[in-house]
Amino acid sequence: MPNKRMQLTKLRAAPVLQAEVPPCAPAVQMDGGTASQLIRSVGQTISEDPMGNSGLKAGPSGPAAPSESTGFYEAYVDYSRTLRTWLVAYGVGAPVLFVSNEAARKAIGVSGLAGSVAVLFLLGVFIQVLLSTVNKAAMWACYYGEVEPSFKNTKRYKVSDWVSERLWIDILCDVASIGLFATASYFVIRALVALT
Numbered sequence: 001m002p003n004k005r006m007q008l009t010k011l012r013a014a015p016v017l018q019a020e021v022p023p024c025a026p027a028v029q030m031d032g033g034t035a036s037q038l039i040r041s042v043g044q045t046i047s048e049d050p051m052g053n054s055g056l057k058a059g060p061s062g063p064a065a066p067s068e069s070t071g072f073y074e075a076y077v078d079y080s081r082t083l084r085t086w087l088v089a090y091g092v093g094a095p096v097l098f099v100s101n102e103a104a105r106k107a108i109g110v111s112g113l114a115g116s117v118a119v120l121f122l123l124g125v126f127i128q129v130l131l132s133t134v135n136k137a138a139m140w141a142c143y144y145g146e147v148e149p150s151f152k153n154t155k156r157y158k159v160s161d162w163v164s165e166r167l168w169i170d171i172l173c174d175v176a177s178i179g180l181f182a183t184a185s186y187f188v189i190r191a192l193v194a195l196t
Contacts, residue, residue, distance in 0.1 A: 080170075084128060087177050091125035094181070098188055103195070111191035120184035124177040131173040138163040 095118065098104040108114045141160030145152040152158075163169065 083174060084132070087128050087174065087181070088125055090181055091121050091128065091177065094185065094188075095121045104188065104192060107191040107195040108188060110195060111187070113187045113191055117184045117187050120180045120187070124180035124184070127173050127177045127180070131170065134163065135170070 098108060098117070108117060138160040141151070141157050142164055145157045145161070
């Protein structure tokens with residue numbers, strides 16, 4: 001059974017590295033995909049039909065035609081990247097805005113909530129950075145397990161594979177960050193309203 005998270009994690013193949021593909025592998029244009037797709041693409045070849053249309057021909061790894069799951073995968077990647085960017089940007093940008101605005105800074109200071117607001121924003125960003133770090137390490141281990149099959153027998157691989165199959169971890173961390181940011185924002189708005 002393929003690793004679900006591996007299917008949802010997009011790795012970009014840099015053009016420089018594409019030139020270093022061994023001579024036995026076909027020259028396939030890769031603009032991104034999962035590590036599993038990247039590894040399996042070595043078995044794909046480029047064919048040209050009599051009408052002059054070129055396309056991927058299935059190699060030993062199976063059909064190469066795009067499927068509906070590819071569309072879902074691309075949407076997932078876009079939404080995931082956008083959400084993480086927004087959460088970190090808000091978690092860093094909002095406190096900077098509150099500190100740089102004299103009225104907000106004064107209101108938060110008078111309310112006595114400055115420390116709580118700072119901690120809530122920092123925790124929200126910390127959760128996102130921790131989640132990214134855990135996912136990065138898990139994806140590396142899953143990728144390395146595909147490249148070096150003996151690595152799949154290690155505890156590190158098994159734990160990473162387990163983590164990669166648990167979407168609820170990502171959802172829980174995202175909901176926690178949103179909750180922390182919402183609470184901090186509520187405290188700031190309450191302080192601003194109380195000052196006026």
